[in-house]
Amino acid sequence: MDDKKVLENFRRQKIATIEQLVQWLKCSVITVRRRLKEWRSLTSINQNGRYYTLPEVPVFDPNGLWRYQRVLFSTHGNLKQTLVAMINKSARGLSAVEIARLVDLPFNSSFISRMARVPGVKREKHEGRFVYFSAGPEIYTLQQHARASDRKGAGMPTDSEAVMILVELVKDPGIGIEQLATRIAHQGQWVEPEAIRAFLERHDLVKKTADTRQ
Structure with a gap:
């Protein structure tokens, strides 16, 4: 050939x-x-x-x-370069769970934990979870403020995120909450499973998911 x-x-x-x-x-x-x-x-x-x-x-x-x-x-290059780029681009830093979902790694992957020693990244513990932030002072400050606002806010998805949730729910009525979070993460957005659950409960849709206890 x-x-x-x-x-x-x-x-x-x-x-x-x-x-x-x-x-x-x-x-x-x-x-x-x-x-x-x-x-x-x-x-x-x-x-x-x-x-x-x-x-x-x-x-x-x-x-x-x-x-x-x-x-x-x-x-962005290899896996390490990709994670650095995504962490620096994220609005609120990325938890280990969020990183794992985005790049299909196990939640307890040693590769993710090693990111704490990579230049350009800093790791902190927030509410019992490791979160990876940009080491750049300006981006880090913005990410910290955004994450703090998330904790103070109502914890509900934005309108655009809600549309994404509903679209995925229509495609797969039996989908679980964790799977919904993963599908949306693959589209470039991160919505906490707790926020998805709150949205579904508010609109009486929680019974439509496969396992609301996830």
């Missing part, structure tokens, strides 16, 4: 491994890596970086993430 046909196949399949590309190109691993560099391909930030995609294929969400068949790609 020549390069043109390989690229067509690559775009159609969306993602590929080194092993697949070796078979398509009938060449060595070294040559495949050279081609990937020429094509400016992106490497997955999960699945041990085994997967590649062409730069024109992904449609990235507001967090700069794209998922395909449980494989995750980022506009």
Whole structure:
């Protein structure tokens, strides 16, 4: 298969491994890596970086993430660079749970805990949870104020967040509250499960979720 046909196949399949590309190109691993560099391909930030995609294929969400068949790609670089970028971009910092949901890591992942030692990030404990903030003084202050306001506020989703919740509930009436939070996080917003629960209870929708005790 020549390069043109390989690229067509690559775009159609969306993602590929080194092993697949070796078979398509009938060449060595070294040559495949050279081609990937020429094509400016992106490497997955999960699945041990085994997967590649062409730069024109992904449609990235507001967090700069794209998922395909449980494989995750980022506009920010590797996983560590991605977490730093998302923490600095977030309005109120990100808890370990929020980070885990965004990048499909276990909540107790050691990778997340190591972010406390990464330049540009600072970690603090808020209401029993570790929260990761920007180390930049100005952003950090804004994030702290936003998180404090969340605690003082009514704890209800905004109108746009409420629409997202209802859309997901219509798509999947049996969805759980934690799953709702995850789906919305994948769309670039974070809504606390407690806020989702309060919204559903106010509108008598809580019975429609699969497990309101989550």
